[in-house]
Amino acid sequence: MASTATEVDAVELAVMSSRFEGIVRQMENTLLRAARSTTLAISRDFSCSLATADGDLIAVGEGLPVHVYGASLLNQAMLEAHPVVQEGDAFLHNDPYTGGTHAADYSLIVPVFIDGEHMFTAIAKGHQADIGNSIPTTYMPHARDVYEEGALLFPSVKIQESYEDVADIIRMCQRRIRVPEIWYGDYLAQVAACRVAERSLNEFCSRYGREKVVAFLEAWFDYSEIRCQEAIRELPAGHIEARSHLDPFPGLPDGLPLMADIDVDNTTGTVTIDLRGNADCLPVGLNLSEATAVNGVIAGTLYVVNSQRESRTPRVEFNAGSFRCFDVKIRENCCVGIPRFPRSCSMATTTISERLFPLVFYAFAELVEGWGAAEPCYGHPPCFGVVSGYDPRKGGDYIAQLFNGTAGGPATAESDGWLSLVAINCNGLLYRDSIEVDEAKYPLIITQSQIRPDSEGAGRTRGAPGNLCEYGPLLDEMRVHYQMEGIVHPARGVRGGDGPTVCSAAVVGPAGGVTERPEAVAAVDLQPGERILSRSAGGGGYGSPLERDPDLVLTDVRERYVTLGRARDAYGVVITGDPDRFETLEVDRAATSELRAGRLG
Structure with a gap:
C-alpha cells in the first residue's frame, strides 16, 4: 500500500536517496552493456542523471563531472522548444548554445510521467564516435565557427513519440554520421537507459506515494544545501584571485590567460565565483558552453571540500541542493561563459575546461596548507x-x-x-x-x-x-x-x-x-x-620532495614508477640493490639522511 505520510525521517532520507542513486546505476549498467561503440561500451565516456520536472538535479551516480552539471539547462531547453510534453516522448539534444556540453555529447532527454504528470526527467549523455564533422574527429580546436566544425546540432529535437522513433531524425543521422550502425546502436542503448529509469521511477513512486516522494525531494535538497554550507564554512574566508594560462593553439598564438575571482563567505556558507573577466568568445573551437563553464568551477570547489582524510564517501552531494551554495557569474559572448552562436564549442569538455577545474583547487592549495x-x-x-x-x-x-x-x-x-x-x-x-x-x-x-x-x-x-x-x-x-x-x-x-x-x-x-x-x-x-x-x-x-617518506620512494622504485637516479636526484633518497631485482632494493637510511641534510642546509 502506498504511504500517504509527508514527513521524511533520517532513515527514509538515506534509503530514498540511495534508491535514486540505484536507479541511475541501473541506467549506467544498461548503457554500458547495450552500447555498440568502444567509446561507450568500453571507455565509458557517458553519464546518466535524474532531475525533477523543473530540472533540479537529483542524482548522478558515477557521472563524469564535466557532463552532469546542466540538467536544469537541458530540461529548460526541452520545455522551451516543447512547452507540452507527453508520456512516451524523447528528445535528442547536443546544442552547446542551449544547455549542451559540446556537439559530440548526445543527450537523450526523457520526461517521466507519474500518474499522468511530468514529475522527473531522465538524461543519458554519451560521447559519440562520430557526429558528422567536416573531418573525421569529434574535436576541432581550429574550427572558426560551427559551420566549419560541421557537426549536426539537435536543439531538443523530438526523436521519439509514443515510444516510437521519429524516422526522419534517424535517417538524418544515419545519412550524415560516418558509422551509422554504431551510432544507432549507441542511441538505442541511451533509449534503453532512460526507459529503465522511467519504469523504476514509476515503481518507486507507486511504493512510496507521490506526496512522500515530493516531501523527500524537498528534504533531500535542503539537507544537501546544509551539508554544503557546513563544508564551505571551513574554507578560508575572503577573496582569492585564481589565474592560469592556456598554451598557444592555432588561432591563439599567445595562448590564453584564464581567471576566476573567488569569494568565500563563511557566515552564509556560500561561494561566489566570477568568470566575467575572461576573454570574449574566440575564433577557434575552444569556447566553453554555459554548462561546462559553470560546472568547472563548482566541481573544482567541491573537489576541495570533499577532500577529507579517510573519508570513504563525498562529504557534499553533487545535486541541486548543493548548487544553491554557489553563485557563478558569467556573461554572454565570453569564452568561459555563455557562447554566442555561431562560435564553435567543439572542445568545450577539454582544454579550457581542464584548466578551469584546477584553477580553483590549486588556488586553495596555494592559500592554505592541507587544502586543494x-x-x-x-x-x-x-x-x-x-x-x-x-x-x-x-x-x-x-x-x-x-x-x-x-x-x-x-x-x-x-x-x-x-x-x-x-x-x-x-x-x-x-x-x-x-x-x-x-x-x-x-x-x-x-x-x-x-x-x-x-x-x-x-x-x-x-x-x-x-x-x-x-x-x-x-x-x-x-x-x-x-x-x-x-x-x-x-x-x-x-x-x-x-x-x-x-x-x-x-x-x-x-x-x-x-x-x-x-x-x-x-x-x-x-x-x-x-x-x-x-x-x-x-x-x-x-x-x-625531500619530505617524502623514503619507504614510499622505495615502493615507487620497485613499481618502476621512479628510477634509482630520480629517487636520489628528486627525493634525496639513496637506494641500494639491483634495479632489475626488486626484492634486493633497500633504502640506505644513513646516506639518505646525509644527502637530505646537505640539501636542506
Whole structure:
C-alpha cells in the first residue's frame, strides 16, 4: 500500500536517496552493456542523471563531472522548444548554445510521467564516435565557427513519440554520421537507459506515494544545501584571485590567460565565483558552453571540500541542493561563459575546461596548507586520439575515439595522484580501452602501453606518472587526430612540489627511427609498419620532495614508477640493490639522511 505520510525521517532520507542513486546505476549498467561503440561500451565516456520536472538535479551516480552539471539547462531547453510534453516522448539534444556540453555529447532527454504528470526527467549523455564533422574527429580546436566544425546540432529535437522513433531524425543521422550502425546502436542503448529509469521511477513512486516522494525531494535538497554550507564554512574566508594560462593553439598564438575571482563567505556558507573577466568568445573551437563553464568551477570547489582524510564517501552531494551554495557569474559572448552562436564549442569538455577545474583547487592549495591539490595532467596526446580509415576486412570505413593509455592525477596534501585519471574533469571515471577489443574491432596493432617512468611531479605526496603508448595501422593507412596542451605552460606542483613531465608525440618508422611531432593540433597519416608514440603527462606534486617518506620512494622504485637516479636526484633518497631485482632494493637510511641534510642546509 502506498504511504500517504509527508514527513521524511533520517532513515527514509538515506534509503530514498540511495534508491535514486540505484536507479541511475541501473541506467549506467544498461548503457554500458547495450552500447555498440568502444567509446561507450568500453571507455565509458557517458553519464546518466535524474532531475525533477523543473530540472533540479537529483542524482548522478558515477557521472563524469564535466557532463552532469546542466540538467536544469537541458530540461529548460526541452520545455522551451516543447512547452507540452507527453508520456512516451524523447528528445535528442547536443546544442552547446542551449544547455549542451559540446556537439559530440548526445543527450537523450526523457520526461517521466507519474500518474499522468511530468514529475522527473531522465538524461543519458554519451560521447559519440562520430557526429558528422567536416573531418573525421569529434574535436576541432581550429574550427572558426560551427559551420566549419560541421557537426549536426539537435536543439531538443523530438526523436521519439509514443515510444516510437521519429524516422526522419534517424535517417538524418544515419545519412550524415560516418558509422551509422554504431551510432544507432549507441542511441538505442541511451533509449534503453532512460526507459529503465522511467519504469523504476514509476515503481518507486507507486511504493512510496507521490506526496512522500515530493516531501523527500524537498528534504533531500535542503539537507544537501546544509551539508554544503557546513563544508564551505571551513574554507578560508575572503577573496582569492585564481589565474592560469592556456598554451598557444592555432588561432591563439599567445595562448590564453584564464581567471576566476573567488569569494568565500563563511557566515552564509556560500561561494561566489566570477568568470566575467575572461576573454570574449574566440575564433577557434575552444569556447566553453554555459554548462561546462559553470560546472568547472563548482566541481573544482567541491573537489576541495570533499577532500577529507579517510573519508570513504563525498562529504557534499553533487545535486541541486548543493548548487544553491554557489553563485557563478558569467556573461554572454565570453569564452568561459555563455557562447554566442555561431562560435564553435567543439572542445568545450577539454582544454579550457581542464584548466578551469584546477584553477580553483590549486588556488586553495596555494592559500592554505592541507587544502586543494597540485595541477593535473594536461593535453590529449595520441593515446587519446581519434583514429579513422578504411578496414578492408569489413569493406567499410571506421572511426573511433581511443582511450589506450592513462595520464597522471595531481597530488593532494594526503594522497599521491590517481594513476588513471586521464583528465581532471572526468575524475578518473573514464575506463581504459581493452587492447584485445580494440585490435579485434579496428585494423590496428598496439605495441606497447605502460607506465612512463620519472614523469610524475615529485613532492611530499607525488603526482601520478604518465603513460607510454604506441600503436599503428595493421592493413591500410590510418589517420590519427589529437591535440596536446600543457607544454608551454605545464602543470604546476604546489607548496614546494615539482611539476610533471609534459606530454609529447612522435612517429616511429618501420626501422625504428623516431620523428618528433611537436605540433599542438595534429592529423597524422600512418602507413602499415609505422606507429605513433604517445607520451602522456603526469600530475604535479604537493609539498617538498625531500619530505617524502623514503619507504614510499622505495615502493615507487620497485613499481618502476621512479628510477634509482630520480629517487636520489628528486627525493634525496639513496637506494641500494639491483634495479632489475626488486626484492634486493633497500633504502640506505644513513646516506639518505646525509644527502637530505646537505640539501636542506
